Amino acid sequence: MELSSAIAMGAPIGVGLAALGSGIGLGIAVSGALQAIGRQPEASGKIMTNMIIGAALIEALTIYALIVFFILLGKMG
Amino acid sequence: MEIVINFFASIDAEVPELPSIGNLIDKIFHGAPWASFIHHWSSLLTSVFVGIAIASLFWIGSRSKNLIPTGLQNALEWFLENFETAICDILGPRGKKYVPLLATLFIYILAMNWLTLIPLMKPPSSNVNITAGLAICVFCLVQYQNIRNYGFFGFLYHMAGSPKDILGWVMSPLMFCIELLTQFTRPVTLAFRLFGNVAGEDILIGAFALFGVLLIQDLNIPFGLPLQIPFLFLAMLTGLMQALVFTLLSTIYILLSMPEEDH
Numbered sequence: 001m002e003l004s005s006a007i008a009m010g011a012p013i014g015v016g017l018a019a020l021g022s023g024i025g026l027g028i029a030v031s032g033a034l035q036a037i038g039r040q041p042e043a044s045g046k047i048m049t050n051m052i053i054g055a056a057l058i059e060a061l062t063i064y065a066l067i068v069f070f071i072l073l074g075k076m077g
Numbered sequence: 078m079e080i081v082i083n084f085f086a087s088i089d090a091e092v093p094e095l096p097s098i099g100n101l102i103d104k105i106f107h108g109a110p111w112a113s114f115i116h117h118w119s120s121l122l123t124s125v126f127v128g129i130a131i132a133s134l135f136w137i138g139s140r141s142k143n144l145i146p147t148g149l150q151n152a153l154e155w156f157l158e159n160f161e162t163a164i165c166d167i168l169g170p171r172g173k174k175y176v177p178l179l180a181t182l183f184i185y186i187l188a189m190n191w192l193t194l195i196p197l198m199k200p201p202s203s204n205v206n207i208t209a210g211l212a213i214c215v216f217c218l219v220q221y222q223n224i225r226n227y228g229f230f231g232f233l234y235h236m237a238g239s240p241k242d243i244l245g246w247v248m249s250p251l252m253f254c255i256e257l258l259t260q261f262t263r264p265v266t267l268a269f270r271l272f273g274n275v276a277g278e279d280i281l282i283g284a285f286a287l288f289g290v291l292l293i294q295d296l297n298i299p300f301g302l303p304l305q306i307p308f309l310f311l312a313m314l315t316g317l318m319q320a321l322v323f324t325l326l327s328t329i330y331i332l333l334s335m336p337e338e339d340h
Contacts, residue, residue: 060270063274
């Protein structure tokens with residue numbers, strides 16, 4: 001198997017798995033935030049701020065996978 | 078802008094890139110030494126330009142020292158007061174002396190991220206060297222504060238988990254290694270998070286602009302569909318969030334370097 005075919009098969013699966021993991025993580029985080037807002041609507045500003053920060057941190061892990069994907073894209077033939 | 082994208086689509090570039098000032102100067106002047114110098118260092122020159130622009134804006138805003146502010150001075154003071162309240166909520170009253178650094182980080186990174194909205198500009202934070210420079214600044218500050226607050230050997234003791242009983246001393250080599258790894262991973266993640274988000278958005282916008290050109294290329298008109306406009310809004314949101322996350326994480330790292338106070 002040549003290197004470019006191996007990379008072409010493996011790299012998109014890696015990015016897809018990273019997206020799957022961060023999708024699940026973001027779903028859990030946002031669901032927790034929405035429940036907290038439902039319980040106490042007047043604190044919704046603070047809750048949303050913390051939720052956005054948590055979402056950005058979880059999203060960063062997917063971005064690391066995307067960076068690796070772009071590096072591999074350069075090495076592919 | 079789409080005219081120039083059609084010109085670039087014929088090049089064998091690995092990642093699609095929108096034309097920016099560096100690219101254009103290099104193309105127009107056909108690789109003259111000073112043109113390729115500007116193209117090579119375009120991120121650094123753009124970041125210096127952003128810094129000078131922000132400094133001028135704040136200098137103009139603070140020139141009229143009215144006690145009741147109006148106009149630009151009002152807007153800047155409103156922003157800075159809210160920011161100081163938010164930071165001192167996290168750091169406590171001792172955090173006031175870190176507010177200049179953190180506010181500068183926030184405004185600088187926000188301006189750099191949002192520079193992608195101006196046509197013919199490439200955001201400097203899509204270059205990993207610039208984000209790494211900012212992360213190294215924060216790392217140096219945090220380590221200096223650690224050593225100043227705890228003392229050098231006190232800092233090593235604190236990194237080993239402050240062992241007091243026999244269980245603590247047994248676990249302390251493991252805790253020390255984990256804590257050392259954490260300390261060194263923090264600037265790496267700071268740099269790569271900001272770089273990955275901004276560069277990823279940039280490549281996404283470039284890819285959709287290229288797609289818009291390739292869709293109607295059979296019509297032979299020198300224009301393309303502006304398919305990348307929804308992603309400009311996404312780039313605005315991502316830029317704001319990443320500036321916020323960088324600043325808040327730096328605040329939390331500074332908070333973790335302060336010893337706990339007993340009230």
